[in-house]
Amino acid sequence: MSPDDLTYFRSPARWLGHPTIFKSETGSTNDDARALGLRGAAAGTLVLADAQTAGRGRRGRVWQSPPGANLYFSAVLRPRRPLSEVPSLTLATGLALCEAVAALVPPEHTPQIKWPNDLVVGGRKLAGILIEGSLTGPSLDFAIAGVGINVLGATLPAEVAHLATSMAQLSGDLALSRGALLGRILTRWEAHLETLEAHGFAALREAYRARCVTLGQRVRGDDFEGLAVDVEADGALRLEGDDGATRRVAFGEVLHVLSAPARL
Numbered sequence: 146m147s148p149d150d151l152t153y154f155r156s157p158a159r160w161l162g163h164p165t166i167f168k169s170e171t172g173s174t175n176d177d178a179r180a181l182g183l184r185g186a187a188a189g190t191l192v193l194a195d196a197q198t199a200g201r202g203r204r205g206r207v208w209q210s211p212p213g214a215n216l217y218f219s220a221v222l223r224p225r226r227p228l229s230e231v232p233s234l235t236l237a238t239g240l241a242l243c244e245a246v247a248a249l250v251p252p253e254h255t256p257q258i259k260w261p262n263d264l265v266v267g268g269r270k271l272a273g274i275l276i277e278g279s280l281t282g283p284s285l286d287f288a289i290a291g292v293g294i295n296v297l298g299a300t301l302p303a304e305v306a307h308l309a310t311s312m313a314q315l316s317g318d319l320a321l322s323r324g325a326l327l328g329r330i331l332t333r334w335e336a337h338l339e340t341l342e343a344h345g346f347a348a349l350r351e352a353y354r355a356r357c358v359t360l361g362q363r364v365r366g367d368d369f370e371g372l373a374v375d376v377e378a379d380g381a382l383r384l385e386g387d388d389g390a391t392r393r394v395a396f397g398e399v400l401h402v403l404s405a406p407a408r409l
């Protein structure tokens with residue numbers, strides 16, 4: 146087994162990643178995890194793929210998922226918090242990724258979180274998160290948290306090369322082990338999910354704010370532009386407009402109006 150072989154990956158976390166179902170190729174790990182969730186799979190069940198043929202991102206975007214290069218995985222989560230708190234799952238996931246990656250790249254390339262949960266380094270995207278829910282009426286049965294991280298690609302597809310980066314580009318370490326990275330992520334992620342379950346996002350807020358690159362930036366939401374001044378106790382982004390009016394953005398995406406080198 147090569148050090149980068151994911152086939153026999155074993156999660157070092159207590160419940161997250163137990164079981165882990167590895168697929169050398171699949172359509173989308175989010176779809177696989179949803180199917181398992183509908184059949185009653187336990188919280189923490191993880192689908193991990195070496196390649197995806199129909200990987201997707203938020204807003205219907207395609208997530209390029211070639212083999213042998215990156216991490217693509219989705220967990221079945223069964224939070225017992227109210228449905229209104231589901232957006233904070235994405236923030237806790239982004240924080241866990243950020244901490245795990247930060248431990249493996251040189252300090253000058255420490256990643257930051259673009260609210261709510263893109264991992265970026267110098268304005269380029271390193272990882273994305275897609276959270277989907279399965280609802281019965283107004284209540285959440287389970288959530289699927291899907292993560293894609295650019296790990297080993299020293300060169301990226303031309304369409305995204307100016308917008309994205311990979312851990313190999315940042316650390317110059319092409320021998321980086323995807324399994325070791327995933328293990329670190331699952332340990333941090335499990336800890337943050339437990340904190341969220343017990344105390345809500347307020348308990349992760351300071352750690353999140355410290356890593357959030359959106360704070361202090363001018364951003365544009367669907368119908369409002371302003372300065373991002375805070376991440377509130379429930380995870381919403383607070384914007385302050387030029388006229389002093391404030392607005393909360395509880396979910397969705399914002400555009401960094403002046404971010405360089407590219408708009409994410």
Ligand code: BTN
Pocket residue numbers: 172173174175176197199200201202203204206208216217218219263272273274275291292293294
């Ligand atoms: C985004 O930034 O738009 C979210 C990207 C999420 C990609 C991951 S890869 C594993 C999982 N399966 C998918 O089809 N998407 C997510």
